[in-house]
Amino acid sequence: MTTRRFFLGAGSAAGLAAATALLWRRLPGEARAAEVFAVTHSDDEWRKLLTSDQYEVLRQAGTETPFTSPLLHEERKGTFVCAGCALDLFLSETKFDSGTGWPSFWAPIDKAVAETRDTTFGMLRTAVACSRCGGHLGHVFDDGPKPTGLRYCMNGVALSFRPAQA
Secondary structure, three states: OOOOOHHHHHHHHHHHHHHHHHHHOOOOOHHHOOOOOOOOOOOHHHHEEEEHHHHHOOOOOOOOOOOOOHHHEEEEEEEEOOOOOOOEEEEEEEEOOOOOOOOEOOOOOOOOOOEEOHHHHHHHEEEEOOOOOOOOOEEEOOOOOOOOOOOOEEEEEEEEEEEEEO
16 A cells, blocks of 8 residues: 555655765766867856857756757758857768757867766766867767767757858
8 A cells, every 4th residue: 555654755766866966976067177179168158159059068067958859850962060160070971860859960179079977876887078178069979870879869049050052
């Protein structure tokens, strides 16, 4: 029989587990503080250079709401670049519709991104950041299409699109 005491105990345990995970996770700023990037700005400068949504994702490792990015349906030939420093990150030829609600790619441009282990929220994932400014872009998963089998699931707000020259 399920009782009120059971629900209170279970809720308390879940709350404690969530709080512990938040306390023990490595914060995005801590990861970047130890690294030196070619493009650097103070926190105040980043806030002035980026929109509030871009700042939340690129500098605070946030996640945009799925299915909200105009880049999700971008199908022109061109290059997806970092919204923080304009580094070329992904070619349009590697973009595919993953059905997840975020722009997805099967491969980045060589040396354009850095990957790190991400254990936030009790999950084990691989975070993807811009190699030039350290901006958080999204995560990479091993459920993508051939030829790599990878899905670089990127926040559209962390990217800009530069169409190919005609």
